[in-house]
Amino acid sequence: MAAEHSSPQQLTAVSPDEEAQLAAGRYIKVSAASQPKGVAGKLSHSAREGEPPATLCIGAASINQAVKSICIARQYLTRDGLNLSFQPAFRDKDRRANVALYVAKQPLTANDPMDAPAADGDAEYVELPISAHSKAAVVAGALAARVREGKRVSLVSIGVDAVSNAVLTIGNARLYLEENTLDVRAFPTFITVQKEGKQLNAVKFNIKVEQL
Secondary structure (H helix, E strand, C coil), X not given: CCCCCCCHHHCCCCCHHHHHHHHCCCEEEECCCCCHHHHHHHHHHHHHHCCCCEEEEECHHHXXXXXXXXXXXXXXXXXXXXXXXEEEEECCCCCCCEEEEEEEEEECCCCCCCCCCCCCCCCXXXXXXXXXXXXXXXXXXXXXXXXXXXXXXXXEECCXXXXXXXXXXXXXXXXXXXXXXXXEEEEXXXXXXEECCEEEEEEEEEEEEXXX
């Protein structure tokens, strides 16, 4: 599928409210050296007290650490009846790995559909594998198309670069869906997958669609 293109004024998905959040200092800078459990603790504390901060990331390793932090924070907040999701927004015109992940909290519901496994043969569910070599802008076109069709979609990534590509895919898909007055947010979780006879750790991004 050919990549979709946004108009010049849509090269960033950062809204005025999100810019205000950064201007007010409600963010955590996450680097490749950041400890996910430490960042997760900060996110969890903020979520219990009010609204969680955004995470600012530059580079694949930084994005990977931020995603792992959100996964861990979701685990921490289970006992508080809270859930976390995020929406990535590009911070430059090139739509590269310089992003803000805007984290939001929601009440945790029993049998949360965002974590429920898909039933075998579920025609309404699509799982898109993301690799280190995936072209985010191209896969984003496929993600946006499935969203327009009303499908439930998840992305699955193994490894640092694949996780980063998944985040960039979601960021691009947000831009593509603006003309449909739709938006998406991601609920990341740790999973294990079988590949070539081996069990590997992976991150699954369950996608929730919202009306703008």
